[in-house]
Amino acid sequence: MDAIGTIRTPYKTKQDCPIQPVYTAGSSGRVEVLEQYAEGLKDIETFSHIYLLYQFDRADAISMVRSTFLDDTPHGIYASRHPCRPNGIGMSIVKLIRRVGNVLIVEGADMLDETPLLDIKPYIPKYDSIPAASEGWTAKMQWHQKPKGRE
């Protein structure tokens, strides 16, 4: 797989990164799509939210069971969003503020600066919004306040 672009964020180190994009509303990111793929952005501005799929290119060694940023109990990597996973694909939902040519200005980007972008998909609430889904093991965790844009 080859990057189709680059995600620019204010986060230069892992310590800077927020745990999940819902905590980052207000901070902006730039999704810079390579010119040869820019045509594929047609009509993306009709969506308020998009999925970004990207490569965790600076992740540490993979471990299949590990504790997460939320608690000290080890969980399976497939029951978590931890970056150190086979294939290293990251996924974040961000709010699309506007498109300027081949660049998307987004809110809620939680990945490292210069992260390689693999794909963009529209967030379509009829498919993707499942308020009644269970929170799983994360239900016991303390959560930050739900930010603007996720009401």
Added chain:
Amino acid sequence: MDAIGTIRTPYKTKQDCPIQPVYTAGSSGRVEVLEQYAEGLKDIETFSHIYLLYQFDRADAISMVRSTFLDDTPHGIYASRHPCRPNGIGMSIVKLIRRVGNVLIVEGADMLDETPLLDIKPYIPKYDSIPAASEGWTAKMQWHQKPKGRE
């Protein structure tokens, strides 16, 4: 990237496949995770819904702007979920019925039988459910009834 398993569904040809997983509630799929990754499934059964990321391994040639299954108007590939896309990563949300060792029984799998699995992520409504997100260009489309499990 290497497959971490295989997704088994009733759909042997593209013509058999439903357009989106929300239309397939009731049909079951099996997500067969390779033994060496099975440990990573620990605690996945605490979630009611999961994301499957997979390879569109039988997609046709990529085109950056094309009409979709929903209408005849051409849209950018990044404003659609069409399989013929750079990097060919598919994403579906399925309902997790149960786990049997390294196999997940799921409802709502919409991909071709024997699709290579790349990743599994838990669906966490606090991150992932955004009922107020816009439907974008799909808002004008005729939709099928919302099935069980998406209320």
